[in-house]
Amino acid sequence: MNDRIRRYHxxxxxxxxxxxxxxLGMLVVGTYMxxxxxxxxxxxxxxxxxxxxxxxxxxLIAWRxxxxxxxxxxxxxxxxxxxxxxxxxxxxxxxxxxxxxxxLSGWIMVSASPLxxxxxxxxxxxxxxxxxxxKLPNKKEIALLFGDIxxxxxxxxxxxxxxxxxxxxxxxxxxxxxxxxxxSPKAADGRxxxxxxxxxxxxxxxxGGLVMYGxxxxxxxxxxxxxxxxxxxxxxxxxxxEGSFGESTVEMLIDPDNPAANRLHxxxxxxxxxxxxxxxxxxxxxxxxxxxxxxxRAIFDSRELVRSEExxxxxxxxxxxxxxxxxxxxxxxLTYSDDKQVASGSFTVNRLDFNLGRDSQPDDETVAYQVxxxxxxxxx
Ligand code: HEM
Numbered sequence: 315m316n317d318r319i320r321r322y323h324x325x326x327x328x329x330x331x332x333x334x335x336x337x338l339g340m341l342v343v344g345t346y347m348x349x350x351x352x353x354x355x356x357x358x359x360x361x362x363x364x365x366x367x368x369x370x371x372x373x374l375i376a377w378r379x380x381x382x383x384x385x386x387x388x389x390x391x392x393x394x395x396x397x398x399x400x401x402x403x404x405x406x407x408x409x410x411x412x413x414x415x416x417x418l419s420g421w422i423m424v425s426a427s428p429l430x431x432x433x434x435x436x437x438x439x440x441x442x443x444x445x446x447x448x449k450l451p452n453k454k455e456i457a458l459l460f461g462d463i464x465x466x467x468x469x470x471x472x473x474x475x476x477x478x479x480x481x482x483x484x485x486x487x488x489x490x491x492x493x494x495x496x497x498s499p500k501a502a503d504g505r506x507x508x509x510x511x512x513x514x515x516x517x518x519x520x521x522g523g524l525v526m527y528g529x530x531x532x533x534x535x536x537x538x539x540x541x542x543x544x545x546x547x548x549x550x551x552x553x554x555x556e557g558s559f560g561e562s563t564v565e566m567l568i569d570p571d572n573p574a575a576n577r578l579h580x581x582x583x584x585x586x587x588x589x590x591x592x593x594x595x596x597x598x599x600x601x602x603x604x605x606x607x608x609x610x611r612a613i614f615d616s617r618e619l620v621r622s623e624e625x626x627x628x629x630x631x632x633x634x635x636x637x638x639x640x641x642x643x644x645x646x647x648l649t650y651s652d653d654k655q656v657a658s659g660s661f662t663v664n665r666l667d668f669n670l671g672r673d674s675q676p677d678d679e680t681v682a683y684q685v686x687x688x689x690x691x692x693x694x
Contacts, residue, residue, distance in 0.1 A: 319492045320388035324509025327499050329378040332517050336371045337413060338475075340364065341468055348465075358565065358579055365424060366435045366528070370521060372417035379410060391491055405478055412471045419464040422447050426457040434617070436528025437575055454637070543690045544582055548665075549682040555594070559612075560586035564691045566646075566657060568619065568627070576619035578629050578646070580689070582612040602673045609636045625649065629659070635668040658690040 322330070343364055350357035390399050424433060425443035433441040450456055485493035495502070499510040545558040561583035569575045585606035587598050598604055604612075616631025622645065630643040644661035664683045665671055675681040 319495055320391075321496045321498075321507060322387060323381075323385055324499070324507040324511075325513050326378070326381055326385065326387070327497055327507055328510045328513040328517070329374060329381065330497055331499065332514065333371060333374050333378060333413065336367060336374070337416075337471070340368060340371060340416075341472060344468060362434070362437065365420070365433055365441075366437075366524075368417045368420050369433075369435055369441060370524075371413075372421070374517070375413050375417065379414065382410075388496060391493060393491065394493075402481070405474065405481070408474055409471075409478060412467055412474060415467045416464065416471065419460045419467060423457050423460040423464055426450065426453045426460065434575075436524050438528050439524070544580075545688045547686040547688070548684070550594075551680055555589060555591075557587060557589035557594075557598070559583060560588055562586075562689075564657075564689075566619075566691075573620065576617075576627075578614070578616040578619055578631065580614045584610055584612055584635075597674075603670055605636055612636075614642070619646070633663065633668075635670070638668050640667050656690060656692055658688070660686060660688040662686050 321327070343360060347357050347360040347364060350360070390402065394402075421444050425445075425447040433443070435441050447453070447456060482494050482497075485491050498507075499514070500506055543558065544562045545556060547554060547556050549555070559582045562581060564578070564580045566578045567576060583606075584604040585599065587595065587604055587606075589595055589598070599606060601608070612633070612635040614631055614633045616629040618628075618630040620628050620630075622628045625648040627646045627648075628643060629646050630641070632639045633642045634640075640663070642661060642663070644659055646657050646659040648655055648657050650656075662684050665681070665685050666676075666683055670685075671681055
């Protein structure tokens with residue numbers, strides 16, 4: 315009986331199951347991570363893993379589609395009704411389109427993001443942004459559009475998977491036919507289908523190697539995270555004022571063995587701005603200033619944390635306030651006090667670069683353009 319089953323090729327079978335596992339994982343992790351608070355370092359890390367595995371999925375999906383185009387699948391069993399064959403064919407085309415659309419839209423969304431954060435697969439391997447999306451003038455709208463496409467394609471795929479898995483289970487447990495066995499990596503006698511096991515081992519080896527490479531050298535990494543103090547100084551009518559953000563988180567990674575993996579990611583809750591003067595605070599919460607209702611976070615992200623002296627680094631990255639991203643570089647110094655290691659630094663920005671007070675204070679007669687930001691956090 316088994317010998318008469320018209321099966322898929324071992325490579326197609328292996329790709330089917332590896333991609334299926336990857337996609338299910340991506341759907342679960344993707345849906346979960348967008349529920350998390352935008353400032354959560356855990357969300358940030360999950361998104362990086364999501365992107366890495368998404369690109370792996372894209373490469374495997376491209377291989378699967380090329381294989382499918384060059385190796386016609388076995389014909390469906392003769393006892394299936396014409397409508398069943400048509401439904402199966404249509405579902406499969408839609409599945410291919412969606413599993414291709416998902417990683418591609420994710421890649422485009424990240425490429426067009428105005429934040430222009432570089433992508434590193436498994437934290438180490440640089441992955442390019444997809445041209446021309448990284449250079450378009452209307453990047454922000456493109457990134458939002460493809461973010462929506464990514465989410466909608468995810469939900470459509472979930473629906474289609476229910477139909478696909480339901481139909482497969484119907485064949486296996488209701489019709490008791492061989493349709494599901496055609497995609498099984500093992501024959502009824504327990505032997506692997508030719509090509510399935512070796513392809514599976516090779517893919518597992520490559521993915522496992524990449525993950526381990528991504529983690530390698532982490533033992534020697536001092537990880538800085540947790541509570542941070544972010545203060546800012548500005549001048550109003552020639553009088554120096556100070557303020558701070560009550561809530562902020564920092565994630566800092568320094569890997570002496572692999573400086574390319576160094577990073578600094580800081581998030582500030584803009585609604586937690588305080589100067590000690592309630593009138594100034596309510597002005598800063600306004601639409602013309604930090605506008606926390608529409609822009610709850612200010613984010614700095616650096617992938618270039620280069621050691622300049624014994625305890626000093628130069629951080630270059632992107633500061634994003636009110637959706638406006640600007641490149642920035644400043645020194646970060648590590649000092650020891652009371653058995654604690656503290657990272658600190660400061661930089662100056664022009665408030666108009668981020669549309670802060672653009673309507674109410676367009677010149678610097680009352681409120682100076684320059685704002686000095688000082689930060690400090692404990693390195694664990
Ligand atoms: C088979 C591959 C993939 C699947 C099944 C998948 C699935 C998902 C899902 C379901 C979400 C949640 C969407 C929402 O509800 O808003 C998501 C979010 C996301 N995906 Fe993917 N994804 C894939 C590949 C990729 C790739 C290749 C990238 C980038 C290189 C990527 C980048 C992102 C990002 C950045 C988000 C979060 C967007 C946000 O923070 O709002 N994804 N993904």
